[in-house]
Amino acid sequence: MIKRALMLASLAAGALTLSGCEDLMTGSAPELDIPEIAAGEISQETMVDITRQLSSDEFGGRMPGTKGEELTVALLTERFAAAGLQPGNGESWVQEVPLVEITGSNFAPLTITNGETDLVYDYGSEWTGVTYREDAQTQLANSEMVFVGYGINAPERGWNDYEGVDVKGKTVVILVNDPDWESEGLEGPFNGKAMTFYGRWTYKYEEAARQGAASALIVHDTAPASYGWNVVESSWGGPQAYAARGDNPPPMTLVNGWVQKDVAGEILAAAGQDLDALTKAAKTKGFKAVELGMTASTSFQNSMRSFKSQNVIGVLPGSEAPDEYVLYTAHWDHLGTCNPPAEDGDNICNGAVDNATGTAALVALAEAHSKAGAPKRSLVFLAVTAEESGLLGAHYYATNPVFPLDQTVGGVNMDAFLIAGPSKDVTVVGPGKSQLDQFLEAALVADGRVATPNPNPEAGYYYRSDHFAFAKQGVPMLYVDGGEDLIEGGREAGKAISEEYRANRYHGPKDEFDENWDWSGVMADLQLMYRLGRMMAMSSSWPNWVEGDEFRAIRDESCAASASGC
Template sequence: MKRAIAFAGLAAGALALAGCDAMMGGGDAAAELDIPEVADGDISEATMIDITRELSSDAFGGRMPGTEGEELTVALLTERFAAAGLEPGNGDSWVQEVPLIEITGSNFAPLTITGGETALAFEYGSDWTGVTYREDAATQIANSEMVFVGYGVNAPERGWNDYEGVDVTGKTVVVLVNDPDWETEGLDGTFNGKAMTYYGRWSYKYEEAARQGAAAVLIVHDTEPASYPWSVVESSWGGPQAYAARGDNAPPMTTMNGWVQKEVAREILAAAGQDLDALTAAAKTEEFEAVELGLSASTSFQNSFRSFASQNVIGVLPGTEAPDEYVIHTAHWDHLGTCNPPAADGDDICNGAVDNATGTAALVALAEAHSKAGAPKRSLVFLAVTAEESGLLGAYYYASNPVFPLDQTVGGINMDAFLVAGASRDVTVVGPGKSQLDAFLEAALVADGRTATPNPNPEAGYYYRSDHFAFAKQGVPMLYVDGGEDLVEGGREAGAAVGAEYRENRYHGPKDEFDENWDWSGVMADLQLFYRLGRMMAMSESWPNWNDGDEFRGVRDESCASSDAGC
C-alpha cells in the first residue's frame, strides 16, 4: 500500500533546501562524496503516455503474473528496452524466471466464534478475509483457541515480547496493526515513535505468529494505523494469491492468515468480556501480557493451485569505465488482474494505471534518455519486477539470486505509482536520513530548484512496502522518492484532494484507469530528478553506504568486507 495513500496524512510543510541537511544527513556527507554535476536528460513524455496507456488497457487484463497479461507486458518491455538501446540483462536473455505458486481460495465458510454467551458468525469479504500459504486442497480452522497478543511483536533487542508467557501453538492469535508507539508525535520511542518499523508490517506479524506455532492470525484492521481502508484489504487478499515457491528448510507458516474489521474485533472481544480500546491501550505498554480469550475460532475454505514461472524483465546499459559496477532502477510491472468486488458498473479489471503502469513506463523513458546521452562510467540496470502486489516476490527473488552482484551494486532508485497530479514545488522523501544517497538527492534537488518534504505519515511504514525494501534488506542503499504534495496549482490543499480521491475511488480498484486528460508535468519533473540521480551515481567514483546506526548498515558492511570487488 503505497505512497499515493500518503497524501491523506499531510503533515509538516515542505522543508527548504537549507533545512534538509538535518533530515537527510547532508552537509558533511556531501563533502565526502564524489557527486558530479549532470545536465538535464532528454526524457520523452510521449513514451510515458503511450506505455502507461497500453499497459493499463483492458487487453492486458490487469497484468496478473502468470496470465496472458504478463506475456503481453514482458513482450512490450523487451521490445521497448531493446529499442531504447539497452542490452539483455541476464546473459543473452531479457528475463529472469521467478518460480511462483498461485493459490485461489473458494467456498469460504463464515468465521464463527464460540465460547461466549452466543455464537457469532461473520461473513467472508465484508467482515473478514483470509488466505493460506500452504499447498493444501482444503484449509480448516476448527475450534482454535483465541489469544489476544497485542501488536504481535517479539523484539528482544528492544526489550519487547508480546508472546512472553503464553503458548499459542495451534491457536488463533488476534493482532493489532502497526507497532505500539505509532501514535507518538515525534520519531523517538521504542519502535521509532511515529515512524513504523518492520515490526508494524502485516508480513512481519504473520511471520512471527508462524514462528510461535500459531494456527491462524487475525489482524485487526484500523484505517488510520493501517493507512488504507478495508476495501484495500478486501481487494488485495481476495482472488488468486501468488507466493514464492518454497524450497527445503523453509520457515514455518500458519494454516491461515487473515484480517477482521475493527468493529468485528470489538464484537469478538466483547464476547470474551474484554474491551478493544482498553486492550489496545494496554498493548502499547511494556507491561502488556497476552490475554487468553476463552473463545474458539472456526472457518474453512477450498484451494486450487497453479505452479508457474513469472518473469522479471532486465535491461542494462553497460558502463564505459566501470562496467562491473551497477546502478539499479526498479519498478514493478504487475497488478491485481481482476478486482473483487467489481465496480458498481460491473467493471472488474484492476487496470493499475497509476499503480504501476506509470513506474514501468518510467523505466523505459529513463533508459531512452540515458542511452541518448551516452553510457556513463558505471552500468545502469533497469529492472521491471513481478509479483510486487503479492509481497515484493520478484524483487525478493532477484535480491536473493542477483544477476549483477549486490556488492558491486552501488545503489538504486525505486519508482512505484506516479500520481499524475500536475507540477509540484517539492518531492516526498520516504525514509529520509537512512543513507548517504541523501547527499546525491540534495544535490539533484538543488540542480532542479525543488524542495524535499519528509514522508508526511511515517507511521504508515512506506519504506517497507515497495520493491526497494528487498534490496535494502540485502544491504544495497536504495532511494524511494515520490511526487510532491505542494502543487503549483492549489498548493497542499489541492495535493491532499488529489490523493484522497485516488485513495478512496481508484487505489487497488477497477477505476485506476488511464486518463487522456492527465497533466504529466509533475511526473516529467520527477523523472528529470530520477535521471539526474541515476546519472550522478553512475558517473561518481563513490560507494555511498547506509548511515551509522541504520538497520541495514551491518549487512552492507559485511557484504563489502567479504568482497574483492565493488564496495
C-alpha cells in the same frame, strides 16, 4: 540522532529546506564525488503510450502468470531493445521467478464461539483470509483465541507480546501497525509515528507462525493501516502468489487473515473484554497477552498452480566501470481482477497509476540515458514481478542477483506516479538513512525543488515497495515520490488529490488511464530520477548507509568480503 533530526523536520511545518536536508545526514560522512548532470531528453510520448498500453483492459490487470504478463514482458523487451539497452541476464531479457499461486474458494463464515454464544461473520465484508500452505482443503476448527496486542517480538527493543503465553495451535488476534503509531513525532520505542517493519502485516504473520499459531487475524483499522477495508478485500480476495519455498519451508500458519474493527470489538466484548481498553494496554511495554476463552472456526478450499513469472532486465553498459551497477527498479505487475467489482460491473484492476506509470518510466529513462551516451558505470533497468504479492520478484532478484550486490552502487525505486500536476517539492520516503541523500540534495538543487519528509510515516511505505528487498541485502536505495506542495493549489490541493486516489482508485478497478491527464508533474519528477541515476553512474563514490542505520552492518559485511566493488 537521525530520529531527532526527522522529528524536528516534521514538526517544522513538514517541509525540508535544502539546509534541512543536511540535518538528515551524518556530519562525519566523507565527501562524495557528485558530478553535475545536465537535464535529460525524456519522452512524454513514451510515458503516455506505455502507461496507456499496460493499463488497458487487454492486459487484464497484469497479474503474474496470466496473458497479461506475457503481453507485458513482450512489450518491455521490445521497448528496452528499441531504447538501446542490452539483455540484462546473459543473452536473455528475463530472470525466471518460481512462484506458487493459491486460489481460495467456498469460504465458510468465520464462526466464533464460547460454547454458548456463536458469532458468525461473512467472508469478504467482515473478514478475509488465505492460506500460505499448499493444501487442497483448509480447516480451522475450534482454535482457541488469544489477543496478543501488536504481535511483536523484538528482543533488541526489550519488547515481546508473546512472553508468557503459549499460542501453539491457537488463533492470535493482532493490532495493525506499531504501539506508538499515534505519536506526534518520530521518537518512541518503535520510531514514534513512523512505522517500522514490526508494524507490517508481513512481519506479524511471520512472527505468529514462528510462535506456532494456527491462525493470525489482524484487526483492520483504517488510520493505522493507512488504507480502507476495500483495499484489504480487493487485495486478499483473489489468487495469491507466493515464492516457491522448496524442501525446507519456514513455519507457516494455517490461516492468515483480517477482521473488521467492529468485528474484533464484538468478539472481545463476547469474551468480556473491551477492544479500546486492550488497545491502550497493548501500547505499553510489558503488555501480557489475553486468553479470550473463545474459539475460531472456518474452512475453505484451495486450488494450486506452480508457474514461473519473470523479472525483465535491461542494461546500458558503462563506458569505464561496466562491472559497477546502478539500479532503476519498478514493478510491472498488478492485481488482475478486482473483488468486489465496481458498481458498474468493471472488475479489472488496471493499475494505471500503480504501477504502469513506474514501468513506463523505466523505458523513458532508458531512452534518455541512451541518448545521452553510456555513463561510466552500468545502468540496470529492472522491472520486477509480484510486488503486489509481497515484493516477491524484487526479493528473488535481491537473493539471486544477476549483477553482484557488492558491485551494485545503489538505486532508485519508482512506484506509482500520481498524476497531480507540478509541485515545488518531492516526498522522500525514509530520509536520513543513507548517503544517497547527498545525491538527492544535489539533484534537487539542479531542479530548483525541495524535499519533504513522507507526510504519512505511520503508513510504513519504506517497507512496502521493491527497494526494501535490496535494502535488506545492504544495497542503498532511494524511494522518492511526487510532492504534495502543488504549484497550483499548494499542499491542500496535493493532499486532496492523494486522498481521493487512495479512497477511490488505489487497488481498485478505477485506477484507469485518462487521456486528459496533465503529465507535467510526472515529467518533472522523471527529470529528478534521471539526474539521480546518472549522478551515481558518473560518480566514483560508494555511498553507504549512515552510522546506526539498520542496514549499515549488512552493507559493511558485504563490502568487507568483496575483492572488488564497494
